[in-house]
Amino acid sequence: MIPKGYNEDLIEKATNENKEFRSLYLEHLELEKKLSELNKSKFLTTEKDIERKRLQKIKLSGKDRMSKILKKY
Numbered sequence: 001m002i003p004k005g006y007n008e009d010l011i012e013k014a015t016n017e018n019k020e021f022r023s024l025y026l027e028h029l030e031l032e033k034k035l036s037e038l039n040k041s042k043f044l045t046t047e048k049d050i051e052r053k054r055l056q057k058i059k060l061s062g063k064d065r066m067s068k069i070l071k072k073y
Helices: 008-017 019-040 046-070
Strands: none
Touching: 008 019, 008 046, 019 046
């Protein structure tokens, strides 16, 4: 998933040149997979819903940081 307003070439360049960005990007992809699995459920237990919200917050925080890094490119 590419943050809005950025192209694949820029993402690739940042991934290759910036360790923090690479780490955040890989974490973002992993969180996307976990959230996708949780969102497939018709019903979430309270614990699963709390976990989903926690993962969403982590993902958003990482996405914000990735955007800040990309603005430098």
